[in-house]
Amino acid sequence: MAYLKPKYITFDCYGTLINFEMAPVARQVYADRVPAGPAMEAFCSDFSAYRLDGVLGPWRPYGDVVAEALQRACKRNGVDYRDSDGPAHYNAIPSWMPHPDVVEPLKKIAPEIPLVILSNSEIDLIPFSVEKLEAPFYAAYTAEEAQSYKPRMKGFEMMFDKLGCGPQDVLHVSSSFRYDLMTAYDLGIKMKAFVNRGHEPLNAYYEVNEIPDIGGLPGLVGL
Secondary structure, three states, rough: OOOOOOOOEEEEEEEEEEEOHHHHHHHHHHOOOOOHHHHHHHHHHHHHHHHHHHOOOOOOOOOHHHHHHHHHHHHHHOOOOOOOHHHHHHHOOHHOOOOOOOOHHHHHHOOOEEEEEEEOOOOOOOOHHHHHHOOOOOOEEEOOOOOOOOOOOOHHHHHHHOOOOOOEEEEEOOOOOHHHHHHHHHHHOOOOOOOEOOOOOOOHHOOEEOOOOHHHHHOOOOO
């Protein structure tokens, strides 16, 4: 196979590298208000959809995005919202750990190709996750710095400016088409890897290299 030869490998963080646990937190927080089973899964699905909708406008703190998404999910499902619900979800983020397939492949790649994060996170929040990844990262950029969340393009454009490179120079890695890979395609990023973690289906239209986990990434770049 022809190996990809990027100047940088850029990553989505939560969901792709860090196990994104908003739904498990919601199942705990709302256990006394939403029955387990189909009702809880519908609530978590609505919560996810409203988070995506909430990042499509002007930037605001992610805690506000989470709280509003919960309020909308509660309204849709006839559930009481409590002021403590939003902080309970947001404050859990620093404790989330990497997927078990992540750390060793990153350590293998980092000495050869600079690793970069572009995350819908905040400046004071992202270091908790980067530390848990153990591998040395060249940079970690956040939506707060860009004043714009993915899937909007501004964060990617900020990243290119800070790295002094263009779409042709990066391999972008994500487990989400909706947040990352569709935008990467529209921006002309030719090297893309879809980490198929099962929360979104493969869409071949967007010309991605599918890998089951981060363990498949070294092979894409010949390491």
